[in-house]
Amino acid sequence: MSRFFTKSLSALQPYTPGEQPQDMQYIKLNTNESPFPPSPRVLEAIDREEVSRLYLYSDPDCRALIGAIAKRFGLEPDQVTVGNGSDEVLWFALRAFCDENTPLAYSDITYGCYSTWCGLLNVPSVLLPLKEDYSVDLSLYQKLDATVMVTNPNAPTGICLSPAQIEDILRANPDHVVIVDEAYVDFGGESCVPLIRRYDNLLVVQTCSKSRSLAGARLGFAMGSAELIADLNRIKFSFNPYNVNRLTCLAGIRAMEDEDYFRLCTRTVAETRDRTAEALKQMDFRLTDSKANFLFAQSSRIPGGELYRKLKEKGILVRHFDKPRLEDRLRITVGSREQMEALLTALRDLGA
Numbered sequence: 597m598s599r600f601f602t603k604s605l606s607a608l609q610p611y612t613p614g615e616q617p618q619d620m621q622y623i624k625l626n627t628n629e630s631p632f633p634p635s636p637r638v639l640e641a642i643d644r645e646e647v648s649r650l651y652l653y654s655d656p657d658c659r660a661l662i663g664a665i666a667k668r669f670g671l672e673p674d675q676v677t678v679g680n681g682s683d684e685v686l687w688f689a690l691r692a693f694c695d696e697n698t699p700l701a702y703s704d705i706t707y708g709c710y711s712t713w714c715g716l717l718n719v720p721s722v723l724l725p726l727k728e729d730y731s732v733d734l735s736l737y738q739k740l741d742a743t744v745m746v747t748n749p750n751a752p753t754g755i756c757l758s759p760a761q762i763e764d765i766l767r768a769n770p771d772h773v774v775i776v777d778e779a780y781v782d783f784g785g786e787s788c789v790p791l792i793r794r795y796d797n798l799l800v801v802q803t804c805s806k807s808r809s810l811a812g813a814r815l816g817f818a819m820g821s822a823e824l825i826a827d828l829n830r831i832k833f834s835f836n837p838y839n840v841n842r843l844t845c846l847a848g849i850r851a852m853e854d855e856d857y858f859r860l861c862t863r864t865v866a867e868t869r870d871r872t873a874e875a876l877k878q879m880d881f882r883l884t885d886s887k888a889n890f891l892f893a894q895s896s897r898i899p900g901g902e903l904y905r906k907l908k909e910k911g912i913l914v915r916h917f918d919k920p921r922l923e924d925r926l927r928i929t930v931g932s933r934e935q936m937e938a939l940l941t942a943l944r945d946l947g948a
């Protein structure tokens with residue numbers, strides 16, 4: 597830290613992203629990317645001509661992209677906004693709906709960025725402990741005097757709440773925004789988007805990073821009442837009006853339009869997940885009921901940190917969190933069938 601760095605952020609703890617090694621080829625099961633390339637329509641759309649237009653700014657209103665997303669979800673365009681990954685959209689939401697006096701409430705075990713952003717924005721956190729089995733204790737969500745973040749399915753557990761359970765949270769907190777982060781919902785969860793019509797305090801955030809194979813393009817989106825979306829746009833236009841670049845806009849439109857490819861990819865990942873989970877159970881692994889594109893697994897024979905290192909030596913990268921209640925486990929992204937076969941073989945070789 598230089599002597600110029602603001603004292604107000606001296607305690608800031610940046611988020612540690614999963615490794616993206618550029619040296620050797622790993623079987624990468626550590627950052628929940630899709631094992632499939634983007635839709636062929638995306639590849640067709642981004643040609644020399646589009647690249648040559650990069651001297652022009654992108655449309656700050658992202659009209660075509662927002663139109664495509666709205667159409668896909670049966671919403672009006674003013675009920676949708678987009679950002680540079682859902683990380684940015686979520687950050688806009690925290691900036692818009694939290695402050696020193698309006699904390700953010702979220703699970704003690706969940707996506708690590710929320711606490712980092714609270715640190716960056718000077719927003720207090722209200723941590724809601726998961727139960728022993730990592731399930732959500734809904735009784736803690738009654739009348740929270742806070743903006744509420746629900747990660748559904750949760751990360752890194754993969755455990756889902758039903759829309760009816762989320763509706764209980766919405767009803768219990770009518771005077772606060774409830775943000776539902778649906779980064780993984782397409783792999784077996786049920787989306788809350790249909791509840792938007794009935795709850796003006798619901799903001800649903802999704803991403804093209806996981807289920808639409810566009811992690812590197814950086815595209816996320818929020819859906820909610822026109823008023824909530826206008827609030828997010830107020831932040832966006834005060835920060836970076838051109839937050840989604842031209843090529844990503846095009847990629848997002850084409851990915852949204854290719855429903856068949858989306859279904860094929862998400863269904864394949866879900867099938868591979870369930871098959872891998874079965875195989876791991878046979879090897880005495882403990883697993884949560886993950887509906888996401890990752891498994892949250894504990895070997896009965898090798899501690900989490902050690903297993904992570906041994907797999908890395910064998911060229912397989914998974915995610916290990918060195919934190920209470922997480923240290924015994926690994927978060928393993930569901931890759932292709934071949935990658936999961938290689939993982940199971942490596943685990944057997946290691947005696948896990």
Ligand SMILES: *Cc1c(COP(=O)(O)O)cnc(C)c1O
Nearest residue numbers: 681682683707751779803805816
């Ligand atoms: C991956 C992820 C995100 C952010 O994804 P982007 O790539 O920024 O769209 C948000 N929330 C959760 C829970 C995630 O796992």
